Amino acid sequence: MKNDQTVAPDSTAVRVALWRAMHVQVDAAPHVLDDEIGLRLAAPDAGWRDRPDMDARGTRGYRASIVGRARFIEDLVAQQRDRGVEQYVILGAGLDTFAQRQPELASRLTVFEVDRPGAATWKRQRLVELGYGVPDWLRLVPVDFEAGQSWWEQIAHAGFDADAPAVIASTGVSMYLTRDANLATLRQIAKLAPGSTLAMTFLLPLDLVDPAERAQHESVYERARAAGTPFVSFFTPDEMLALGHKAGFRRVEYVSTGDLVGRYFARRRDDLRPSTGEAFLVATT
Numbered sequence: 001m002k003n004d005q006t007v008a009p010d011s012t013a014v015r016v017a018l019w020r021a022m023h024v025q026v027d028a029a030p031h032v033l034d035d036e037i038g039l040r041l042a043a044p045d046a047g048w049r050d051r052p053d054m055d056a057r058g059t060r061g062y063r064a065s066i067v068g069r070a071r072f073i074e075d076l077v078a079q080q081r082d083r084g085v086e087q088y089v090i091l092g093a094g095l096d097t098f099a100q101r102q103p104e105l106a107s108r109l110t111v112f113e114v115d116r117p118g119a120a121t122w123k124r125q126r127l128v129e130l131g132y133g134v135p136d137w138l139r140l141v142p143v144d145f146e147a148g149q150s151w152w153e154q155i156a157h158a159g160f161d162a163d164a165p166a167v168i169a170s171t172g173v174s175m176y177l178t179r180d181a182n183l184a185t186l187r188q189i190a191k192l193a194p195g196s197t198l199a200m201t202f203l204l205p206l207d208l209v210d211p212a213e214r215a216q217h218e219s220v221y222e223r224a225r226a227a228g229t230p231f232v233s234f235f236t237p238d239e240m241l242a243l244g245h246k247a248g249f250r251r252v253e254y255v256s257t258g259d260l261v262g263r264y265f266a267r268r269r270d271d272l273r274p275s276t277g278e279a280f281l282v283a284t285t
Contacts, residue, residue: 006125007118012172012229013094014042015053019063020070022049026056028270033067033074037097041126061213061275068260068274073169073199074098076282078105080167080197086110087166089155092173095123099138110137112155117142152188165195165285174202175231179243182233186247186283196285198249201278205234210276217277237279244283255280 008014017038024031048054077088077098086109090096093113099106115123120142127134134140139158143151156162168189174182189198209217224231235243237254244252257276265273 006122007116008122009042009094009115009119013119014044016066016172017042017095017097018044018048018054019059019066022054022056022059023063023067025049027060027063027272028268031067032064032264033071035067035070035097035101037100037132038095040130041095041097041123058216060272061216064265064272065257065274065278068264069171069201069278069280071264072255072260072280073171074102076197076199077109077167077169080165081105081108083195085165085167085195085197087160087164088112089160089166089168090114091151091168091170093123093140094119099135100127100132107135107137110139110159112139112141112158112160114141114143114151114155117144163193165193165197168192168196168198168200170198170200172201174200174235175233176229177233179233183243183247186244186249190248190283190285192285194250194285198281198283200281200283202240202281203231203234204277204279205236208236208276213275213277217275240279240281244281247283249283249285251284253282255282 017035020033020035021039024034024036049056053059088106088109089112090098091114093115096113099111099113113120113123120140124134124140139155141151141154141158143149143154145151160166170185177185186198186200189196206214206217221231237256241252241254256279257274260274
């Protein structure tokens, strides 16, 4: 059956995992996120560091963004767990390794990793091969979006309790969806039990990106178009906040690159900073 086929993760998911490992290998300590498990999962060729998209200097801003946003979400999850939230949903999980890196925290939650069926099967096999296994509290939830499956229905089948609060994380997804599709997703999440929290990244319009970074961003956008996966949605902070309010969230907050710098990068001596092209919507039901 189609859903049982094993399909390697897409290039974007692998790139994110490798950038997280690069942060550990080439950036000075203290590390914002210590993650080389994704590298083990991906098992790239020995020369992976020589790839053009792994250029240590040229990718500094992007890998800083990747580790900064991951750390922000995991800190949010820990905070919410302390408040009694026991469910964590990762949309487009890719090679996320929270469950393997933080088993003490993760085992106090039910973690739902949503991904394409083939990629979910691949990840399950790799976790078993590497000795991590798939404990009962970790649910790898296959969703065939192309066949019209609903991630909402699939996590329910996997044991998600819609009457209990949850943290929902969605990173690197909103830019591929139209404004209406983003609004539909937000409206669905806004129906979650009171006390639920969504952390979702979105791309800023080019004129809000640091002028020194714009040419590099334009190049990334062009490569995405050439690959057949164009970025179709960009939002100003006010537009995204308005969308969150329209969707029905009780509270919405904009978390900027500057906010992440203040939390995780301000005291670094190597001047590592996240790119300014991405921001967070944090919304609460």
